[in-house]
Each structure stands twice: as structure tokens, then as C-alpha cells.
Amino acid sequence: MNRLILIKYGELTTKKGNRNFFIKTLTKNIEHKLSNFDVKIKKDLSRMCIYFNDCDLKKIIDTIKDIFGIHAYHVAYITNTNIDDIASTVLELLKEKEFKTFKIETKRGDKSFSLSSPEVSKKLGGHILKNIPNINVDVHNPEVLVKVEITAKETYIYLDSYKGSGGYPVGTQPRALLMLSGGIDSPVAGYLAMKRGIKLDCVYFEAIPHTSMQAREKVIELTKKLVKYTDSINLHIVNFTPIQEEIYKTSDPNYVITIMRRMMYRIMERLAKRNKAYAIINGESIGQVASQTLVSMKAINSVTNFPVIRPVACLDKLEIIDIAKKIDTYETSILPYEDCCTVFVPKHPVINPNMYTCEELEKKFNFEEMISDAVKNTMTIKIKDIDDVNDLL
Incomplete structure (x- = not known):
């Protein structure tokens, strides 16, 4: 029997006007991820088929489960549309199994097929009962569920179904910049953004010597964990030390975090323009935290005209942690290395910052020149795999 992996698009099919673009992008992403395997991909508007060597099946399944844009996938067997050949394939498949009850579900993509879906299921079920002793049909709770999909030219038969990552293929939306701090929340935000098709760059603000090289290594490791959902991620490392020290020297201590965040957003906007991010x-x-009240967000957001997306804004901390564990960033995120937002935390940070006060405090130093220098001297690492970054740690 000929096996293949049958992929269902799910949410892609709702985007009728852009469906071809979405499928083309998904195909490109799958081809990239499976470039080390001997595979052939065949697609149409409803499904995608991946033909493979049997020895690679487990590795291929482990790879495609992390590709966004896939609703579900199945290890399927393919035959023609002759009902007798379909029955023979189903029987051959089930003879390898031990079971007492079964059910057959049929879906016809080709409505001109001579039998209706219930008639196909009935005929196939009768053939199974005739050739395998001591089994029964159970339409409510079968031990084995056989799914049969009949198209105009081919028939797909499968038992196993796997849930895909869902969402849209990465690259169906333009680039955006993620503020990657090294904590629990920002990698989860990046993961959720990529799930909506966004091509991701990451920006890390470091404050050496107040932050350590281990903190940078931690952020690189988090980026490497995120890159498995895409082809590559540019990590931009900003030296924030001069700006941070000047803020700490000139600002009201309670406003330090607010002013820092406003400076970061200014830098983010310039980096976004330079890297054609949206x-x-x-x-x-x-x-x-104090900088994440609605009043604080308004005061901080006011320095940029770029849209600011907060994928985890309405999630509880435990919900965020659950996702972090799922995507394997949690254990890295809790490593005890401080980032630039934690080294100068005041005892009583303002939670309802006054806009006028922010602007007056910023007049105390020439931040425009310092921001220009920070952007100019930003270091960029293109992360594809471990070998790309070993020499940069």
C-alpha cells in the first residue's frame, strides 16, 4: 500500500480571496522544513499530500507538527476511486490491527461518484465484516475509526489523526519586531504572533555591565526555540546602557521604568523602519506590573505611531506559563539572569504616569542623539540553527 501524509489547511480555507497565496506560503514553509528529507509535495485548494520514504515518517511528523497553517494531518493510504479497490485497501489496512469494533466514515469530494457517502460506508463495512471474524460495527464508540475521502481521481484512507498547530503560515503577514526581554511572557507573545502569520524579528535591550553575557545567551537560546516555527529570525541586540544610566541619573526614581520604556519604543520604531517592519x-x-497598567501603556505608547500588538495582554500568568511550557521556553525564561528592566527597578514605580511629567523629565538629557547612536550600533544576528550563533556568544 502507498502511504503519504495528508494535510488539512483548516483556517486557510476561510480566506477565499487569498487562499492561493496562503497555500503557496504554507507549501514554501513545509518545503523548507523538510528540505533534508526525500519528499514530494502535491497540493490543491482542499488538501496537501506529502509523499515520503517510510524510514523518515516519525521525523517528518515531528517536524510538521510545529508548522503554522496546518489544522490537522494524517498518515493516509492512497488508492484509486474503484469501490472494489477501496474495499481491498481498507481490508488490508485493518487486517494489521487488533480490534473488536469499528466504524467507517466516508466523505465524497467528488459528488458524481456512483454511491452516496452512507452507501460507501455500508458497502465497505460489509466487506470488512465478511472477511474479519468476531468484530462488530459500533457507530458511537468504535475502537477503530476508518476515514475514507473520495476525490475525482484518488481515494485517501486513514485511521490516525494528528492536530496541527493551526493559525496562518508564517509569512502571510509582513514583518514585525518583538521586544524579547528574556522573561516568560515575551517568547509566548512571539509564538502567538507567528501563529497569526507574522514574520518575526526580535529586539533585545542589554545594559552591560549591569546585565551579563549570560543574559544575552539566554535571549539567544529563546530565539533559537522560537525559530523552529519559522525559517530564520533576526535578533537585534541594542546597547541600552548609556540611555539607561542617563535616565537613572536625571529622572524621578518612580518614573524610571516609564521613561525607559518610552525610549525603547522610540528605538523600536526606528529599527522597525530600518528593517521594513509594520x-x-x-x-x-x-x-x-506597574508599566503595564492601561494608563502606563497610554503614556508609553504615545511616543510611537506604529501599532503595538500585545498577544498575551488578556491572559492570566498561569495561562502564559502553560503556553511557555508547551513551546519549551519556560525553563530557559526562568534562568536567574537579570534584564535591563529589572536592574534599576524603583521601590514604588508609578502606575498612573502623568504625560506632562514624562515629557518634562525627558527634557533633562539629549535622548535623540543617544537613541540615534543606539540604533546605529545595534548588532544583528541571523539565527537559523546552533551553528549560526556559537561564535557570537
Whole structure:
């Protein structure tokens, strides 16, 4: 029997006007991820088929489960549309199984097929009962569920179904910049943004010597964990030390975090323009810390005209942690290395910052020149795999 992996698009099929573009992007992403395997991909508007060597099946399944844009996938057997050949394939497949009850579900993509879906299921079920002893049909709770999909030219038969990552293929939306701090929330925000098709760059603000090289390594490791959902990620490392020290020297201590965030957003906007990105993404969750109240967000957002996307804004911390564990970023995120937002935290950070006060505090130093220098001296690492970054740690 000929086996293949049958992929269902799911949410892609709702985008009728852009369906071809979405499928083309998904195909490109799958081809990239499976470039080390001997596979052949065949697609149409309803499904995609991946033909493979049997020895590679487990590795291929482990790879495609992390590709966005896939609703579900199945290890399927393919035959023609002759009902007798379909029955023979189903029987051959089930003879390898041990079971007492079964059910057959049929779906006809080709409505001109001579039998209706219930008639196909009935005929196939009768053939199975005739050739395999001591089994029964159970339409409510079968031990084995056989799914049969009949198209105009081919028939797909499968038992196993796997849930895909869902969402849209990465690259169906333009680039956006993620503020990657090294904490729990921002990698989750990046993951959720990519799930909506966004091509991601990451920006890390470091404050050496106040932050360590281990903190940078931690952020690189988090980026490497995110890159498995795409082909590559540019990590932009900004030296924030001069700006941070000047803020700490000139600002009201309670406003330090607010002013720092306003400076970061200014830098993010310039980096976004330079890298042709269309939005800023961060891991802010409403009310979680002082800089994440709605009043604080308004005061901080006011310095940029770029849209700011907050994928985890309305999630509880435990919900965010659950996703972080699922995507394998949690254990890295909790490593005890401080980022630039934690080294100068005041005892009583303002939670309802006054816009006028922010602007007056910023007049105390020449931040425009410092921002220009920070952007100019930003270091960029293109992360594809471990070998790309070993020499940069």
C-alpha cells in the first residue's frame, strides 16, 4: 500500500480571496522544513499530500507538527476511486490491527461518484465484516475509526489523526519586531504572533555591565526555540546602557521604568523602519506590573505611531506559563539572569504616569542623539540553527 501524509489547511480555507497565496506560503514553509528529507509535495485548494520514504515518517511528523497553517494531518493510504479497490485497501489496512469494533466514515469530494457517502460506508463495512471474524460495527464508540475521502481521481484512507498547530503560515503577514526581554511572557507573545502569520524579528535591550553575557545567551537560546516555527529570525541586540544610566541619573526614581520604556519604543520604531517592519510586539499583560497598567501603556505608547500588538495582554500568568511550557521556553525564561528592566527597578514605580511629567523629565538629557547612536550600533544576528550563533556568544 502507498502511504503519504495528508494535510488539512483548516483556517486557510476561510480566506477565499487569498487562499492561493496562503497555500503557496504554507507549501514554501513545509518545503523548507523538510528540505533534508526525500519528499514530494502535491497540493490543491482542499488538501496537501506529502509523499515520503517510510524510514523518515516519525521525523517528518515531528517536524510538521510545529508548522503554522496546518489544522490537522494524517498518515493516509492512497488508492484509486474503484469501490472494489477501496474495499481491498481498507481490508488490508485493518487486517494489521487488533480490534473488536469499528466504524467507517466516508466523505465524497467528488459528488458524481456512483454511491452516496452512507452507501460507501455500508458497502465497505460489509466487506470488512465478511472477511474479519468476531468484530462488530459500533457507530458511537468504535475502537477503530476508518476515514475514507473520495476525490475525482484518488481515494485517501486513514485511521490516525494528528492536530496541527493551526493559525496562518508564517509569512502571510509582513514583518514585525518583538521586544524579547528574556522573561516568560515575551517568547509566548512571539509564538502567538507567528501563529497569526507574522514574520518575526526580535529586539533585545542589554545594559552591560549591569546585565551579563549570560543574559544575552539566554535571549539567544529563546530565539533559537522560537525559530523552529519559522525559517530564520533576526535578533537585534541594542546597547541600552548609556540611555539607561542617563535616565537613572536625571529622572524621578518612580518614573524610571516609564521613561525607559518610552525610549525603547522610540528605538523600536526606528529599527522597525530600518528593517521594513509594520508593528511592534511585546509580552505585556494588563495590570501585571506597574508599566503595564492601561494608563502606563497610554503614556508609553504615545511616543510611537506604529501599532503595538500585545498577544498575551488578556491572559492570566498561569495561562502564559502553560503556553511557555508547551513551546519549551519556560525553563530557559526562568534562568536567574537579570534584564535591563529589572536592574534599576524603583521601590514604588508609578502606575498612573502623568504625560506632562514624562515629557518634562525627558527634557533633562539629549535622548535623540543617544537613541540615534543606539540604533546605529545595534548588532544583528541571523539565527537559523546552533551553528549560526556559537561564535557570537
